């Protein structure tokens with residue numbers, strides 16, 4: 090608890106004074122542009138890896154970045170989706186899975202959560218991805234199976250997301266885009282689902298537009314990173330040279 094309170098103290102004394110205008114603006118209204126549905130895993134912090142301020146992302150986190158199908162289960166996730174879409178009018182929804190996901194490991198090995206009934210029941214919403222994996226992939230290593238399941242789970246949850254009436258209506262009218270991402274904790278890569286190819290591709294960023302906005306030290310660090318051998322550099326920085334064109338489904 091001490092760490093938490095010290096952290097709050099640091100926020101109050103250092104961060105808050107520099108962002109007072111923002112907090113004043115946010116005191117009476119919010120207008121987030123994106124709903125992010127991601128895992129509760131402590132290593133996955135969408136505001137952090139998208140450099141977002143308070144007020145920009147509406148974030149829902151749960152074990153396994155799951156979206157229960159609308160007709161099957163009405164709970165906190167469904168309510169948050171409806172609120173973000175109808176009341177707040179978010180323009181995009183991102184379902185973000187991640188590397189080394191404990192929920193995906195448990196889906197591969199249900200015995201590991203046999204004594205956690207709530208977790209096991211919740212993970213049934215990811216069962217569809219496990220079936221896709223079992224019937225369509227021939228993978229030997231646990232790492233490849235975990236990787237493939239993580240991808241199939243994001244695809245399955247995108248399918249579930251489309252069963253929500255508020256989402257389906259706005260996709261149909263072109264007012265909402267839905268996207269599948271997988272965040273790599275170690276390399277800071279993001280892989281994006283391309284629905285046309287039905288595969289995930291690395292999120293590619295036009296880095297000159299980024300460097301133009303960076304403080305000098307950060308731009309130097311980025312340039313230094315780019316001088317590494319090409320594959321290692323792109324994996325280390327999570328940055329490739331092509332523009333991300335979006336993947337509205």
Ligand SMILES: [Zn+2]
Nearest residue numbers: 128130190191
């Ligand atoms: Zn996870």
